[in-house]
Amino acid sequence: MTLAHVLLPQRLEKTYTYFLPPTLVHLPEGSFVRVPFGSREKVGILWRKEESAKEETSFKIKEVLVGMDVPALPEKLRRFAAWLAQYTLTPVGLVLKMVLPKDEHLELLPETFLWTCHPPLKPLTPTRQKVCDLVARDPYHTSAHALGMCAGVSPQVVSALEKAGVLSKAPVLDGDEGQGEPDLKGTPAVLSPEQNAAAKTLCHQVEENAFCVTLLDGVTGSGKTQVYLEAVAKALSKGRQVLILLPEISLTPQGIARFENRFGVSPLLWHSGVGPSAKRKTWHRVLSGNPCVVIGARSALFLPFSQLGLIVVDEEHEHAYKQEQGVFYHARDMAVVRARLERVPLILASATPSVETVVNVTLGKYTCLKLTERFAKAVLPTIELVDLRVHKKTGGPRRWICDPMVQALTQNLAAGAQSLLFLNRRGYAPLTLCRSCGERVSCAYCSSWLVEHRSLDILMCHQCGHKQKRPQACPSCEAPDALVACGPGVERLHEEVTALFPKARVGMIASDQGSVQLRQDLLSDMEEGRLDILIGTQMIAKGHHFPGLVFVGVVDADLGLCGGDLRACERTYQLLHQVSGRCGREEVPGHVMIQSFAPDHPVMQALSAGDRDAFMTAEIDARRLYEMPPFARLVAFIFSSTDEKSVEEAARAFVHRAPRTPGIMLMGPSPAPLAKVNRRWRWRVLAKADKTVKIHPFVQHCLRQTPMPSKVTLHVDVDPYSFL
């Protein structure tokens, strides 16, 4: 009897065992199967087959119902899912859920396939030739069976041809062909000698087709994208698939145009904004092995590529790659794992690489390619620090831009050049305070302040999204008209700038302002010189190329430094460096002004001196000294419950029962810095392990021996990035 161990895309730790009926024994592992589960039927993956004489089990074994007409999940992908599950301490079934499209989409299989005939290695037999001739005349057929019928041969011939790699099929849906065959004779970019050398190395790696990780470390504006697109072209020319990960998809029409110019086709996009039918199409295409390029957010890492040839992680240092709900994983790190399992090269691109990546370069695990010149003779901007302790006073009350910055803006406007003001804070004011009793208006469901959004005339919680009207009287002391807005957000900054420069064309961008289209229009306006001043949050810090931008003002450089996060300095440096890099990308040299209350801080000093390497070295030394990642491994345990008391008890019990293990240190329990979010109280415990100690067995042991009270949920975050 053949047993089928089937994995279901649900929160399940293990596979379920079924009998594989004689009609289905040929199904390979990885096949999609339909199985009875409880009172209903479910789609799952034949994870493992097992031959067994007879089986005595405590449960009754049901039979696999049918196999589905979907190609089996590649073995490498299954291994990736299993690896990720054990590393992140997530039920495998949950990981599988990220791999599979929605159940209902699976059932709607593509009706028609586009068949492609590849040059055969050896001469074809007459029967096989018939099939290839037919495909050449008419490439659209529903299934292998139908194709065989049309050609007057048995379906086995078609399958044999598929297996031999002579024939391949790609799903065609809704009559829309989507991404066609890439045209590699498109216009290759004109590269500088430095870019060219880097591109050559990357292309060589693609050619070798072995696992390796390369950091593409290029200053802002050095044309990293053009360089890695050459490697992408190389992979495509070999008939392979490419995955390009971006931290968040803010791909402008210009960005897509650049891609289309190079390859003659649009990339396949994969992110939360892509509709279900496009996703289904992409998912099937990728599984069918059709050469294509997917540009996606972190979830694209779970697509079932069957011919992967290259992975690119752009803006490698971005924290948006860390997912902190559902399955807790870091897409950059998991991309390394996937590339290793797929045995393909991986490119990490950044102008401000993460400490983790730089350490891996120094250890020789990753190689590094540097791009030191800005493209087309542009030079890096000068960076000037403004000490707010000195200049604040002259600004007067409720002024967020100090005199030197006002002067710089005035001059820049007079010169007809563009300016950008960066403030990483949405809304009008981060705090509403009662002048009478000192009450700070906070969220009913979270331990956080409500942020005023004046354009929407509301107070909003940035933790849970709760919105309420701005109260007339203080909610605490009921004093009327005593509430005042404290501190600036981009909206308020916009107010000040328009008051200061009434004639200037001023635009503002924040993730909560207007529609996607509106924001894209604003970006285009800026790119094409229809704006004088653009104000924005970190949405404008990355990736954009504003040819006419000469001045960048950082309104509050200290924002990211508070909070005691292990990576606060690194993140602040990266963010400010990235914004600075927006200006001076053409002939006119750029100028950056940074307002700070702590201009002596190493981050500010490093920025103004333009000494990234010294900053990185100091940061790495500090991490080593304090035995922090990447020189140690962290695992965070987050306890949460609507009941304040039971969370604390659970967290304390957990630490109390955890075994003392050499090389592993437990910190906490302590209430989370944001003690309550969405009506749930949170406590945290942090485990730190020496690199020499395996932390997973320890964590598993802890989890097994501490039964959670049902009211309390526990999240485990391996390699945490957020400490809130």
Add this chain to the structure above:
DNA sequence: AGCACGCCGACT
């Protein structure tokens, strides 16, 4: 995820 089983409040 569903869908069962199971123990406490407002209806005919």
Add this chain to the structure above:
DNA sequence: GTCGGCGTGCTC
């Protein structure tokens, strides 16, 4: 007395 709330636990 019953209907039904959704809390907890199982599905090969």
